[in-house]
Amino acid sequence: MRADRPREHWVNVADGLLDAVTPYAAPGFAQFRLPGRASWAGPASDGLEGFARTFVLASFRLAGDPANAPAALLERYAEGLAHGTDPGHEFAWPPIADGHQTIVEAASIAIALHETRPLLFDRLDPGVQERVVSWLGGIVGKRAWACNWVLFKVIVEQFLAGVGGPYDKDEIERHLADVERWYVGDGWYTDGAGQNYDYYCGWAMHLYTLWWTRMSGADATVYRERLRTFLGGYRHLFAPDGAPMHQGRSLTYRMASLAPLWLGTLFDASPIEPGTTRLMAGRTLDHFAARGAPDERGLLSLGWHRPYLPMTQGYSGPASPYWASKGFLGLLLGPDHPVWTAQAGEPDDGDLSLAMPAPGWLLHRTGGVTRLVNHGSDGNDPDTSRDDPHYAKLGYSTHTAPETGPGGRAENIDNHITVILPDGRPTRRRRIERVGIAESFAASRYVDGETVVETASVLDGPWEVRVHRVTAPTGSVVRDGGHAVASGEPCAVTLAGLTASAKAGSDLVSEIVGLHGWRTAQAALRQDENAIGAHSATPYLVGAHPEGRTAVFVSAVRLGRDFSATPPQIQVQGDQVSWHDSAGSRVEVQLGREPAYSRLGSVGERVVWTG
Incomplete structure (x- = not known):
């Protein structure tokens, strides 16, 4: 079960994923049109998604160890930026529009550009820089869905603020206030109004709020402590063999479930020891690799272990699974970081x-x-x-x-x-x-x-x-x-x-x-x-x-x-159900007008709850 994967292994997996999508790049690398069912946004948006999400993976690969950054990888995404933002190019990116998938992908591009700025953005031709800023600037004033989407606007506009582009400070503050209203305590956010609890709390709400502080220089204390609290429970959503909990939407992102673990280490906001973080993440990477993800072509398909469309949502296209790139966030932590060098601890694998x-x-x-x-x-x-x-x-x-x-x-x-x-x-x-x-x-x-x-x-x-x-x-x-x-x-x-x-x-x-x-x-x-x-x-x-x-x-x-x-032997009297549990405690449950629960142990254990 032990899967203590060194950084070199993660680099090799990342390179394999990036190499496998290259044959599906459109001329000029502005889009990656992968095989599979199209999303409801259409093939041009799906192609942009292929560029943006693999660009995130490439950026972690490049920025974490710039001395060993593959020149070909830099050139590939530099060329894609130049052609994707050229309105006259056959595979130019669709303009950012209200409630459109382009808002999501713009945030991925903004993060990748921020992390690789000295290697990539700052070295682009000034005309290309202007076009990139102009395309991203189309997000200002656009309507985002009232959920994690508002953070995509925050991230893009904060990047624009850092490079002298157009942005709306009030819009950033308003959307951060939206997210604040969705915080419910114990490190948890609901993804918009209602009871939407799933992986988006970690790979979106925590990730983008903290990344905003990384980009803006704002005080990260509140967000860091929330993440630390969140990880205290979230760490247990994985089985000892690395299998993540199968609950919530967008599960086809698979390894993106690891993003909060790495994020805690990146922001010094984790209750988990660095070596244990590495071990947990390695187990999950191995869990999927042993079950067909990536597949024999080296691609991530729409599915979980195997390709399986009924578990996916209509917004997911062939490149959507590459939000798994967030699960490689640990590559931003360079080769000498304790997360890669510390002795591996033992996760809490017991009952x-x-x-x-x-x-x-x-x-x-x-x-x-x-x-x-x-x-x-x-x-x-x-x-x-x-x-x-x-x-x-x-x-x-x-x-x-x-x-x-x-x-x-x-x-x-x-x-x-x-x-x-x-x-x-x-x-x-x-x-x-x-x-x-x-x-x-x-x-x-x-x-x-x-x-x-x-x-x-x-x-x-x-x-x-x-x-x-x-x-x-x-x-x-x-x-x-x-x-x-x-x-x-x-x-x-x-x-x-x-x-x-x-x-x-x-x-x-x-x-x-x-x-x-x-x-x-x-x-x-x-x-x-x-x-x-x-x-x-x-x-x-x-x-x-x-x-x-x-x-x-x-x-x-x-x-x-x-x-x-x-199973236990129970007694039922009216609305009350009682039994002695496997530890010998007396358990009583009552529903109805006056719901109640109690567990009374023989050695002083006592839990009493009354609605």
Whole structure:
């Protein structure tokens, strides 16, 4: 498992990625038109994206060790800058427009130019410099979407300010104030209004605010301390083998998940030892390399391990995965930096139970698999109501992915508590209303028409015990799904009474056990519905809602490599569910009008939460 990759290895990987895209460069290197599905922005924008995102990787490669900067790499991107900003060139860049992808790519170009300024921008012909400044200057006054996009404008305009170009100081300050309103504490930002918690907090909100201070010379203290706090929890979103948590959008950026780790080191804002940062990052780089990213052509495809379009968003084109360049930020730290020279420490690879109140998550690790129990992030702003399988599920993990093919999205079985109404319509967990969070406990509710589903999750050894209080019409059917596991080969399914399990590969097991209220245990088998593998399976429970409006259902869910585990024995009295957990503590959970949770240990351990 140890993957202590030296800086030379990262340089070689970066060079391989940059070499592999070169055959797809348009004449003049202004665009890199990679093979694959076009984004909704069109081929010219996709080609610009190919230039901008690989330019970021090249800039880290060049600026981190300028004495060994490959001249050919400098010349390639200098030529691209000259032709991309020439309106008369066949592959000139589209002008920056309101709400357009050009705003995103302009920020990548601005960062790359800032980091390589002595090597590149300052050596450009004055006419080319003027054209670059003119093209970037088109961003001033343009409308950006009210999310991490406002920081792209901040970065571009700050670069322009540094080279004597056009910029609007008030616009920079206004957008930084926007971001400040999205800060929710514990190092976490929501990506715009609502409950949008995902990797964008690290690879966008933290990265661009700190980079603005790097470019402007502003005091970075507040942003540094926020990042330090953030990394205290974020470091655990990776499994011991380097697999990142599979949650949120734009997951095709893959190694970009490493950006906050390197960022903490770059800004002296990390609670993680330098050698441990290197080791963690190396494990993630190896995790993807061992699973086909980059592929046999040396390219990063639209997907996770394998090419898989259903997990991507319409804004992602063939070059979008090259935001993975942010995961190579460590190359900015030169060869003599402690992150490359310090002895590798040991990451915290043991069992873990961690409450993260800001995003409304519990992190849970046993058997080398990290799971995320979600009671706070739904991917919605206040003005929309949609369900996204990358946000609205009850659970995610480092070794599974939600079912995102058409069948999986429609049925919505994995990690979802669903009420199938008498008319056959299934309810959906679109907007999550938080109930509470405490040590090893989180609870939320969702409302769909007249149906109200309240769910509490309690961590108990390898298990997540789910307590559901369901208010629904008589005759409804209730369904609770475990994790969907996937592999290149068909998954093995076992059904026994109120227990359903599915095994992917040789050792990864997903299991769900009915503890109260359920009638049958089943499993859904699918093909080409999952980013992890072509064959997937989801164990789930089905129960009939009894007469009356409210009923309690209890299930136990686990995902891991421990093949046998005994679920707890529970007692249900009205709305209260209780049991003795694997450590011998007395656990009580109550939902409804007065929700409460307590865990009372025999040796003084005491957790009490009341809503």
